Amino acid sequence: MSALKDLLGGLVTDVDALVTFSPSGSYYERARDATDEGDVDLIVVGAENTVGADAFVELPLEFAEVTERVRFGIEGALDNEYLSDGDDVACATAVFDDGVDTVSRVRVDKARHSGVYDLFVNSRADPAVIRDVLDVVIELGQKGQKGKPVGALFVVGDAGKVMNKSRPLSYNPFEKSHVHVGDPIVNVMLKEFSRLDGAFVISDSGKIVSAYRYLEGSAEGVDIPKGLGTRHMAAASITRDSSAIAVVLSESDGLVRAFKGGELVLELDPEAY
Amino acid sequence: MDVQTLVMRDVDYLFALGVLVVGLVAGYLVGRLNARLLRAAGVPAAVEGTSVERTARRFGTSIVALLARFSSLVIYVVAVVLALAITDLVDLRALWYRLVGYLPAVVFAAAVLVFGVLVGDKAEVVVSERLRGVKVPEIGVIPLVVKYGIVFVAVLVALGQLGVATLPLVIVFAAATLALIVFVAVAAKDLLASAAAGVYVLLNQPYGIGDRVRIGETSGIVQELDVFVTYIEDDGTEHAVPNAHVFEYGVVKER
Numbered sequence: 001m002s003a004l005k006d007l008l009g010g011l012v013t014d015v016d017a018l019v020t021f022s023p024s025g026s027y028y029e030r031a032r033d034a035t036d037e038g039d040v041d042l043i044v045v046g047a048e049n050t051v052g053a054d055a056f057v058e059l060p061l062e063f064a065e066v067t068e069r070v071r072f073g074i075e076g077a078l079d080n081e082y083l084s085d086g087d088d089v090a091c092a093t094a095v096f097d098d099g100v101d102t103v104s105r106v107r108v109d110k111a112r113h114s115g116v117y118d119l120f121v122n123s124r125a126d127p128a129v130i131r132d133v134l135d136v137v138i139e140l141g142q143k144g145q146k147g148k149p150v151g152a153l154f155v156v157g158d159a160g161k162v163m164n165k166s167r168p169l170s171y172n173p174f175e176k177s178h179v180h181v182g183d184p185i186v187n188v189m190l191k192e193f194s195r196l197d198g199a200f201v202i203s204d205s206g207k208i209v210s211a212y213r214y215l216e217g218s219a220e221g222v223d224i225p226k227g228l229g230t231r232h233m234a235a236a237s238i239t240r241d242s243s244a245i246a247v248v249l250s251e252s253d254g255l256v257r258a259f260k261g262g263e264l265v266l267e268l269d270p271e272a273y
Numbered sequence: 274m275d276v277q278t279l280v281m282r283d284v285d286y287l288f289a290l291g292v293l294v295v296g297l298v299a300g301y302l303v304g305r306l307n308a309r310l311l312r313a314a315g316v317p318a319a320v321e322g323t324s325v326e327r328t329a330r331r332f333g334t335s336i337v338a339l340l341a342r343f344s345s346l347v348i349y350v351v352a353v354v355l356a357l358a359i360t361d362l363v364d365l366r367a368l369w370y371r372l373v374g375y376l377p378a379v380v381f382a383a384a385v386l387v388f389g390v391l392v393g394d395k396a397e398v399v400v401s402e403r404l405r406g407v408k409v410p411e412i413g414v415i416p417l418v419v420k421y422g423i424v425f426v427a428v429l430v431a432l433g434q435l436g437v438a439t440l441p442l443v444i445v446f447a448a449a450t451l452a453l454i455v456f457v458a459v460a461a462k463d464l465l466a467s468a469a470a471g472v473y474v475l476l477n478q479p480y481g482i483g484d485r486v487r488i489g490e491t492s493g494i495v496q497e498l499d500v501f502v503t504y505i506e507d508d509g510t511e512h513a514v515p516n517a518h519v520f521e522y523g524v525v526k527e528r
Contacts, residue, residue: 163483
């Protein structure tokens with residue numbers, strides 16, 4: 001037994017910080033005592049700071065993928081200066097059940113910054129708006145339109161510039177309306193409108209400005225993984241030409257991808273949510 | 274026992290029975306007549322879709338039937354009391370005077386209440402239908418405010434009919450409203466001016482997100498519109514222009 005502890009305990013020896021994801025109250029207290037004893041920083045990542053931790057990173061989306069979750073937590077902690085470059089971190093999180101069942105050891109590396117935290121927190125649009133858009137897109141990806149897979153492209157934030165770098169393909173169904181992405185009716189509405197060609201444009205505060213937009217960002221110098229289609233190219237190029245972000249649902253592989261600054265930042269499988 | 278008094282008692286009973294029968298028949302007929310009158314006046318169509326009507330429907334009846342039943346009931350009660358008074362079985366004189374004094378007021382109060390609730394419901398339906406074209410999800414509050422305002426007034430009138438002292442209620446209500454209005458007006462003078470302009474801007478959208486505009490001395494691309502403020506961005510500087518300025522200086526759309 002002790003041999004097993006030695007073998008696996010190596011995961012947490014000499015770490016600089018422990019990152020716990022959505023810990024329960026009792027788990028947090030045990031973690032706090034343990035980290036106090038070992039002079040290790042304790043960082044809590046979760047949807048809400050229910051345990052009242054000092055170092056807290058808000059998780060806007062329950063990432064199903066552990067790597068994304070860990071990456072978000074570490075980049076958030078880095079951004080808030082709870083961690084610094086080169087730290088060794090143990091991440092305790094739940095994969096199968098609600099309780100903590102997985103520990104992974106990660107070295108904080110600024111150079112391998114994926115920008116997923118940046119995407120939510122340091123974009124022009126409100127984090128809540130970006131989360132709402134992702135929720136809508138994930139739901140669209142799960143259910144499709146009338147059971148068939150659909151593609152969709154949402155450009156979020158910096159709407160004035162986006163509107164000036166795009167043109168209408170047809171009449172805008174959202175003209176003179178005041179619909180916001182968080183509204184309860186919106187999921188159904190966007191599902192119906194997702195059969196339209198072109199992009200949805202959403203303002204910083206979440207107002208749906210337009211559908212049916214043809215994006216005219218310049219694709220020159222945009223580098224996205226090969227094999228992604230024109231929709232992704234359009235999304236990447238508009239985010240490079242403005243400070244908007246773009247969320248794309250791929251019609252062919254059903255994945256949700258987010259772009260910022262012309263780069264692919266986040267890739268999610270809607271089926272996992 | 275005196276023969277004459279015995280006969281008189283019998284006559285009294287007979288008379289009372291007659292009154293009772295006439296009252297019952299009259300009540301029934303008045304109920305029927307009322308139902309027909311209400312139907313002819315188009316009440317069923319007018320109350321269609323109101324929540325009172327829906328509640329009534331759930332119990333297998335309707336507003337018209339309930340109103341007719343109510344008018345019959347009033348007459349039944351009057352007939353029964355009258356009959357009892359004639360037979361002198363119970364000493365009803367005190368009750369009788371009370372009843373005669375009160376009954377019209379009670380009937381009127383009930384009518385006002387029913388009418389008020391109906392009108393309130395109907396107003397809610399009409400206002401929300403009128404507002405359906407305005408695609409703002411939070412607009413649902415306005416019909417409710419209209420409805421409860423009307424119901425509140427109806428309740429006040431009904432209570433007034435019953436002789437309940439409503440004056441303090443009215444005064445408290447008026448004072449609260451006045452205080453609120455004064456407070457809001459003073460505290461939010463500029464906001465109100467902007468909001469009034471903002472409602473126009475949002476509804477008519479003389480300019481939209483993405484347009485290049487000039488309001489007063491600020492010019493740039495519209496990034497965001499809300500009730501109070503228009504956000505205009507120009508080369509990385511973002512101006513929040515109060516919507517009141519839109520009316521003060523006018524908007525220049527630059528192409």
